[in-house]
Amino acid sequence: EAQVTQNPRYLITVTGKKLTVTCSQNMNHEYMSWYRQDPGLGLRQIYYSMNVEATDKGDVPEGYKVSRKEKRNFPLILESPSPNQTSLYFCASSRGDRAYNEQFFGPGTRLTVL
Amino acid sequence: AQSVTQLGSHVSVSEGALVLLRCNYSSSVPPYLFWYVQYPNQGLQLLLKYTSAATLVKGINGFEAEFKKSETSFHLTKPSAHMSDAAEYFCAVITKRGATNKLIFGTGTLLAVQP
Numbered sequence: 001e002a003q004v005t006q007n008p009r010y011l012i013t014v015t016g017k018k019l020t021v022t023c024s025q026n027m028n029h030e031y032m033s034w035y036r037q038d039p040g041l042g043l044r045q046i047y048y049s050m051n052v053e054a055t056d057k058g059d060v061p062e063g064y065k066v067s068r069k070e071k072r073n074f075p076l077i078l079e080s081p082s083p084n085q086t087s088l089y090f091c092a093s094s095r096g097d098r099a100y101n102e103q104f105f106g107p108g109t110r111l112t113v114l
Numbered sequence: 115a116q117s118v119t120q121l122g123s124h125v126s127v128s129e130g131a132l133v134l135l136r137c138n139y140s141s142s143v144p145p146y147l148f149w150y151v152q153y154p155n156q157g158l159q160l161l162l163k164y165t166s167a168a169t170l171v172k173g174i175n176g177f178e179a180e181f182k183k184s185e186t187s188f189h190l191t192k193p194s195a196h197m198s199d200a201a202e203y204f205c206a207v208i209t210k211r212g213a214t215n216k217l218i219f220g221t222g223t224l225l226a227v228q229p
Contacts, residue, residue: 004157040123042204042219043158050214058216090157103217105150105157 002027004106006091012112013081021076021109023091031094032074033058033103034066036087043090049074081113116141116209118188120220128228133177133192135223137205140186146208147188148217149179153201161203164188175199200227 004025013019025032033048035058045058049068063085065077074093078085091106121136139145146165150158162173169181175198179190190203205220 040221042221044219045216048214048216092158098215102160102163103158105159107155107157 002104004091004093004104006089006106006109008109009107010110012114014114015082016080019078019081019111021078021089021091021111023074023076023106024072025074025091025093025104026072027093027095027104028071029093029095029104030071031096031101031103032068033092034064034074034076035090035092036060037090037108038087046076046089081111083113085111086113087111115218116143116145116207117218118147118205118207118220120203120205120223122223123221124224124226126226126228127195129197130194133190133195133199133225135190135203135205135225137179137188137190137220138186139188139205139207141207141209147179147181148206148208149173149177149188149190150204150206150219151201152204152222158204161190195225195227197227197229200225 007022030051034046035043037043044060047066049055089109092103094101094103117140119138148163149161151161152158162171164171164181172178177192202222202224204222208215
């Protein structure tokens with residue numbers, strides 16, 4: 001089954017404790033992206049990757065890092081999480097970033113930073 | 115830059131009633147527009163997309179949307195609401211970012227369906 005998986009689905013942590021949220025897709029997609037969803041703000045892009053070893057900042061990259069060492073994986077790293085990073089995070093992938101390409105979303109990771 | 119505005123953060127309809135979720139876009143070029151649905155505790159799923167082939171776009175689960183350039187709108191409709199339609203709906207537009215494209219989302223509309 002074609003899908004985007006994220007782990008963990010739920011995470012409660014404390015300020016400053018480094019964490020990684022994994023994202024993996026099995027569709028051989030070149031383009032991958034991370035979003036955060038906050039009430040009243042919709043989804044905002046954090047980082048995106050056009051292909052292996054090609055990443056770039058989205059609209060809200062502060063406090064986050066990513067890597068793309070393999071085509072299928074695109075982990076999101078919070079080196080020193082803070083409470084304002086409490087949010088719902090989604091990973092997405094698509095075949096390239098052509099305007100008409102559908103993005104496939106993972107199930108989400110709900111992060112709480114105390 | 116392109117953007118979308120969703121009017122109404124919460125919409126409530128009765129089962130069997132018409133569903134109308136509003137989306138207006140701002141774009142200096144012919145836009146690519148999307149509607150996504152998010153069911154509780156799930157990721158986003160594409161409902162339908164407009165890519166300039168036809169102004170009336172049919173999607174999954176009986177939903178459709180009509181692109182109206184004169185009104186800069188792309189409203190989502192369904193003739194008869196079902197309880198399973200209760201979800202959050204996001205309108206989105208593609209915008210250019212340098213040499214790449216980026217998906218810009220609206221703030222979402224939460225649809226409640228009353229029995």
